[in-house]
Amino acid sequence: MPKIIIDKSLCKSCGICVEFCPVKILYIGDDVNEYGYRYVKVSDANKCTLCYLCERYCPEFAIKVEKE
Numbered sequence: 736m737p738k739i740i741i742d743k744s745l746c747k748s749c750g751i752c753v754e755f756c757p758v759k760i761l762y763i764g765d766d767v768n769e770y771g772y773r774y775v776k777v778s779d780a781n782k783c784t785l786c787y788l789c790e791r792y793c794p795e796f797a798i799k800v801e802k803e
Contacts, residue, residue, distance in 0.1 A: 737783035738801045745797035746774035752789035752798055758782045761789060 739761075746768065752775055753761045760783060764776040775798070777783075789798045 736803050737780055737785050738803050739777045739780050739783060739789070740799040740801065741775050741777070742797045742799075743768045743774045744770070745795045746772060747795055747797075748773045748775070749794065751792050751794065755788040755792050757786060757788070758784055 747770075748763050750763060753759075753763060760778045760780070761775050762778060763773050765773060766776075768774050783800070785800060785802065787800050790800045
């Protein structure tokens with residue numbers, strides 16, 4: 736099962752990862768980090784195809800994808 740780690744303190748809710756995710760499991764949640772940004776959440780990590788596009792395109796390096 737893939738593990739998607741999101742560093743809430745680095746996410747600035749730009750939405751790039753949400754747009755590039757081919758299986759659409761990422762979304763910008765309603766919770767905010769300490770800087771006032773809503774951060775990205777994962778709806779179902781089991782559907783992740785390990786394409787790493789979210790990790791590659793995140794300008795803040797806030798997402799890390801790992802194989803478990």
